[in-house]
Amino acid sequence: MSSRKTTTRSWSWTVSDIVVASVLAVASGVIFWGWNLSYHLIGNLFVFYPPVETLVHGMWLFPAVLGALVIRKPGAAIYCEMVAAAVSALLGSQWGLTVLSSGFMQGLGAELVFLAVLYRRFSLEFATLAGAASGLTGGITYHWIVPMYAYAPLETIIHISCFALSGAVIAGVLPWLATRGLAASSVLGPLASRRAHREPMLLGGTPRG
Amino acid sequence: MGEAPGVAVTAEGWSWQHAERETPAIAGLDLQISAGEKVLLAGASGAGKSTLLHGLAGVLHDEDAQAAGQLLLDGVPAEQARGRAGLMQQDPESQVVLSRIGDDVAFAAENLAVPRAEIWGRVDRALEAVGLGGFGLEHPSAKLSGGQKQRLALAGILAMRPGLLLLDEPTANLDPAGVRQVRDAVLRSAELTGATVIVVEHRLEIWAEHMDTLVVLGTGAGVRRRSPAAQIRTDEALGDELSSMGLWVPGRDPLRGLSIPRSAGADREDPPPEPLCPEPQGELLLHAGGLAVGRHSPTTRWRRGAIAPPTLTGVEVEIRRGETLGITGANGAGKSTLLLTLAGLLPAHGGTLTATAGLKGDGPGELLAADPHDWRSADLVARIGMVFQEPEHQFVRGSVAEELALGAEQAKVPGTAEPLYTPAEIDARVQRLLDRLGLRALAQANPFTLSGGEKRRLSVGTVLAAGPELLLLDEPTFGQDAHTFRELISLLQDHVDAGGTVLAVTHDAAFLRGLQARELKLQRGTPPPEAPAAGELFGGMRADSWLGRRNALAKLIAVFLITAALVVTIDVVSAGVVVLASLAALPLAGIRAAGLLRLMWPFALGAVVAAWGTALAAEESGAVLVDLGFTTISEGSLALGLALGARAFAIVLPSVIIFSTTDPTDLADSLAQQLRLPARFVLGALAAMRLLGLLAEHWTTLGHARRARGVGAHGGVRQRLRSTLSQAFGLLVQAIRMATRLAVTMESRGFGAGRRTWARPARFHAADVPVILGGALIGAAAVCAAVAAGTWNFVWS
Secondary structure, eight states: OHHHHHHHSOOSOOHHHHHHHHHHHHHHHHHHHHHHHHHTTGGGGGTTSGGGGGGGGGGGGHHHHHHHHHHOSTTHHHHHHHHHHHHHHHHOOTTTTHHHHHHHHHHHHHHHHHHHTTTOOOSHHHHHHHHHHHHHHHHHIIIIISOOOOOOHHHHHHHHHHHHHHHHIIIIIHHHHHHHHHHHTTOOTTSTTTTGGGSOSSTTOOOOO | OTTOOOOOEEEEEEEEEOTTOSSOSEEEEEEEEOTTOEEEEEOOTTSSHHHHHHHHTTOOOOTTSEEEEEEEETTEEGGGOTTTEEEEOSOGGGGOOSSBHHHHHHHHHHHTTOOHHHHHHHHHHHHHHTTOTTSOTTOBGGGSOHHHHHHHHHHHHHTTOOSEEEEESTTTTSOHHHHHHHHHHHHHHHHHHOOEEEEEOSBGGGTGGGOSEEEEEOTTSSEEEEEETTHHHHOHHHHHHHHHTTOBOTTOOTTTTOOOTTGGGGGSSSOOSSOOOOOOOSOEEEEEEEEEEOSSOSSSOOSSSSOOOOSEEEEEEEEETTOEEEEEEOTTSSHHHHHHHHTTSSOOSEEEEEEOHHHHOSGGGGGSOSSGGGSOHHHHTTTEEEEOSSGGGGOOSSSHHHHHHHHHHHOBOTTSSOBSSOHHHHHHHHHHHHHHHTOGGGTTSOGGGSOHHHHHHHHHHHHHTTOOSEEEEESTTTTOOHHHHHHHHHHHHHHHHTTOEEEEEOOOHHHHHHHTOEEEEEOOOSOOOOOOOHHHHTTOOOTTSTGGGSOHHHHHHHHHHHHHHHHTBOOHHHHHHHHHHHHHHHHHHTOOHHHHHHHHHHHHHHHHHHHHHHHHHSOOOSSEEEEOSSOEEEHHHHHHHHHHHHHHHHHHHHHHHHHTTOOHHHHHHHHHHTSOOOHHHHHHHHHHHHTHHHHHHHHHHHHHHHHHTTOOSOSSHHHHHHHHHHHHHHHHHHHHHHHHHHHHHHHHTTTTSSOOOOSSOOOOOGGGHHHHHHHHHHHHHHHHHHHHHTOOOBTTO
16 A cells, blocks of 8 residues: 555655755764774774775665665665765765765665665665665775775675675665664654555565554 | 735635644644734644644645645745745754855845845845844854854845744743844844744743734644733633643743642742752762863863863862752853763763762662762663753663663662662563653653653653662753643652752753752853864864865865876875875965874874785785785785875875865855756755754764663673664664754745755856866876886776
């Protein structure tokens, strides 16, 4: 029943969509910043084998999937990831202006997954896939498109795989849980995702309540 | 600005039912309001007052909602009457859109496509009308007080030349001085423009005598009553009716009939002759001697700059068992900071804070340190309870019952991991609280979905659950209706009667009277601390420098050219050229060497890490220097690593210099006007960017609240991770709430539809040419030097 409503929903962005997506992206920037302050030591864990450092880099990808799950409009993943990247560029990013290209590419990975299902499916498997895709395109960007690494082939594959794995969990499962939590808190009133907590967990599942 | 006469409002059988709700917010409303009439709109919580105002402002449109009837402004459907009605909401932060006050006022006029030549005249007159004419147009909106922000919002509305002012509890979040200023500004503006006014407010005495008409809405129904506003003071039956809806009626004490033995003097509005409170006699619990408090930790350096000075110094407080103490004082005097310090959530900047044996307790309690900040949060919850101004900051569980159980579950015996309460005791406490708070029917409800009054009660209940002796509260009555006020006083009185102690920061005289609290008045010492404005996080804009005055797009193009030159090759020479050129450009950016060091050291560290990573993980070539077994460092990989590290540093340096001299507003103006990016998205992102500092403040408060609830980020990795995730979720909730209100503000000021004008043109000037040329030159020099030195190493080869 709700799926029919979702399909008839307009693909154009309302003012609420734009402002919520923007604020979510900025809040993601704050979460990056808070994460940095508390966990600046976590990087040291990977000092002896740097290719696995991307196991925690899914952190940088979550705005893409979160934006797509909450807004449910074309471009939400790319827009949120780009704005979050722009915020980190303004705050001073490790990667300077190149965060914009990596932000775009990371957003694109998630965007393509939701585009493939015409923005009608937002269940757990698609969220996870989108997170992994975001890590994959992010990794590809780092190694081949705007190269920031010069690893040997095996290390490159490990580096990108860990990025995709991390993306699937930190930027896939967690944003999906967060979206359901937000819907259950009834703060998503004006948005297309306000019933997310009553939707089935997986494609083909039965809706709750 | 007399050319905007008032709008006549007509509602004909108007109903609205929000999507996902079972009952209509408002049904069958028939209402006529004449042009220029001043209406006070009242009704119980949930009577649909806000829905009506949103409808009149033309911002209600949801394809899944059920609507019927019509709302007309001068005969035109409200949604089509763009710019005729202006809406002010309760939360000052979401009423401001842009960072500079001139831009903020101009925003609505731009959205209505007012010609540029006319906009600034409107801005000046609007600021003058609300009494903010004394500030320059460039004044940062973040530096205004709550009341000033609301007046700024009013100016933004007036710049549209509206015929209808809609005010949704405009003063509920303000201190008494702010309340008067906002009310007077509204009344003056109405007089000046002849606009029709509709105000929603719980505290009727603020507006009663200045309004023409009182309209009372029935819950889920239409108009229940319409009378001349003057009757509020004279008509006893009307007063009873309004009181029963939880409204504050002039001359009536919301505590009447409540069995508070000591509140005999609190019947009338005027305060009793003055403090009858004798010096308290109970046992000393907490003692502050020469205490200095500050918002930022005294030990960790705020990222860019010296240690922040304390907000307040030399505080002497003695808190004794069984007393009620109210901390009052002007905005920015450091009241909340003091409270957080007394609660053991912020470290003291100086002086001493000592918890006595009376607070720590006997037996294992004696093991605790003197300063509550040194306690585990499991020890804190059972001794000092902190109720935050925003109840939602405290919520960490999925249901009311779990939320109530949490504090009791977390409480531990000092020095051990042993729970303080057995499961049976915890359950008994939860059951008792559910009844006492009147939340039994909502035990399984999600705390975020409760009404404002229910959230307030729950936030106190969650804290009481762990059985703390000392209860601290930050502005607990802000924005609450009279029913919740009464409930709150009664809850706190119970706590005191049971031997507990209450300390509250408040502006609310009725609250102090109701609890017969001893008053501690803070004098403002140092200048008021501001919310960390975005600029502070950005490391302070250097907008006055030569580079700061250049066109933002020109600077962006220059950095783009330099970055492109660095991206295409991995070599030390090109990186070196860019670093040297950037250092040479520092004087143009007004950055000194010491400042640069502070800005750049994390990135220098990052460059070293990048170099190390590649040295280990790149293909082996040349002699092996170190063999770690699973990998090696070779001559070739080390050289490649050094080149990558240098390149990473060189990529960051120019962007840090440019962004620390570029105001986001200027950048947005350039992106939308010169680069022609979609204005709706650019302005949406810009408005969100303004909330950066505020969101960072929410993040910090959410962290404090987690410690206060016994689930702080401490202990093992699992506990830290859980706490951080819960903090992140809390931030997302606040972010979306803020965004939803901000979207209403922006839309009610004409944003998002049709052509707009730009009050400030963004274009290139002659002085911007050297910026772009400079960028091109540095990029070209880097490439040429690398080729000449033979280090050129094309990345895509």
